Amino acid sequence: MTGLGGREAERSRTVLGGLVHLGLFYDDPEDLVASALPAVRRAIAAGDEVHLIVDRRTARTFREGLGDDAEHVVFPPPSSMLPPSAPGFLATVQGWARADRRTTVLGQYPATLPATDCGFGEDALNLVLRDLPLTLICTCHHDLDPDLLAVARRTHPLLATPDGPVDNPEFRRPPTTDPVPAGLWGDVAARVGVDGTAGLAEVRQCVADVAERAGLQGDAVRAAVLAVHEAAVLACRTGDPVRAPLVVEVRARPGETLFSEVVGPPAAEEPGDGDPLAHLRPFCTGAHLHDGPEGRAVRVLTTV
CATH class of the missing domain: 3.30.565.10 (Histidine kinase-like ATPase, C-terminal domain)
Known part of the structure; x- marks a missing residue:
């Protein structure tokens, strides 16, 4: 089980200032929720606007785990937001960002997401949203297509661990020209x-x-x-x-x-x-x- 934990997560948010982009790999919905729940609770306590874009079973598990805190979370319908390769997703998340507080968004990879589309979308997030006060937690099931898993590992600067976010040695930075490609x-x-x-x-x-x-x-x-x-x-x-x-x-x-x-x-x-x-x-x-x-x-x- 992986987790987003404690002091290191808060340090990462402060040091990076702009986009904090995490990859979280999980075995089942219960594992996903248990892994992400501490970070979601901290985001709520810090006054973040929190969006959890997950399937119904995972949303139900999140609601049970959050209890009364679930009132402070938005659950957008996945069909209207995903896959992350859609520029509509990028534009919507960009619209959620505000200068006066951080926005935390957790998204669950669809099982049918093509690896090439995923790479396109994640590179776009890294390039276009890099200066915004956003925390993005992208969650990927361990049993998804190996090519998709490889893309997920390549496109996330940070990985979730039991001790908090750590640098991802497999991350490959997309071209950073200005303006972006x-x-x-x-x-x-x-x-x-x-x-x-x-x-x-x-x-x-x-x-x-x-x-x-x-x-x-x-x-x-x-x-x-x-x-x-x-x-x-x-x-x-x-x-x-x-x-x-x-x-x-x-x-x-x-x-x-x-x-x-x-x-x-x-x-x-x-x-x-x-x-x-x-x-x-x-x-x-x-x-x-x-x-x-x-x-x-x-x-x-x-x-x-």
């Missing part, structure tokens, strides 16, 4: 070159077409189009069109996410005060501006 959001579905604002009509039509194929409908399509349009306007306004045109790439994971990236030359204007993406954030799940020596990238993510 766009390929995490799927293959390129469309690419459009934009030579000034006159080319934005083609961008809008391109985003709409891909959004509809990805599963967005109605107002959701219009919101996604507006967000990317505004991102491109920002890049056109602050960039230097003489040096290079913009390129808009749209990626989609059908039924999950729509990801667009507007890439152009370095900004010719100094950024003003405040958040330059504030006006487009209400129309998407997330937006990010990255300025580097080789150019500017504006990224827009919409969850289906």
Whole structure:
């Protein structure tokens, strides 16, 4: 039986500050709950928001073990959240994070989770959520597919032990480029070159077409189009069109996410005060501006 125990767990939370990503391997639901219960209780006592994404039998065992503390835990339906390879899971967990307190999320690997999808999802969690005050406990049954077990061991920086979290010698860090690799959001579905604002009509039509194929409908399509349009306007306004045109790439994971990236030359204007993406954030799940020596990238993510 493994456990998440005591003083070392608290030290790990304090030292890491951002994402604490643990792998927990178990034999049966009772073993899983007994192993994770101390960490869940500590999270509740510390004022964390706690989400346990597990099957019905495991949820029932958690409720019995927690007693009255179960009132402080959210049990999202697994079907709406898993597998962790779905960018919808990433976006939802990202939305749970808050600057004023830590969020603890425990998730149970589905038995049918493909190893390649699992690796994709766990690498995305490590890259995209690394700076957020999150504790993620990913639990994996010892009898699952050996390839899936290998991925679980490769993608978790920490492992649960009876004495608390320890470094995982099998962990292999994903590429840590900044911004993170766009390929995490799927293959390129469309690419459009934009030579000034006159080319934005083609961008809008391109985003709409891909959004509809990805599963967005109605107002959701219009919101996604507006967000990317505004991102491109920002890049056109602050960039230097003489040096290079913009390129808009749209990626989609059908039924999950729509990801667009507007890439152009370095900004010719100094950024003003405040958040330059504030006006487009209400129309998407997330937006990010990255300025580097080789150019500017504006990224827009919409969850289906």
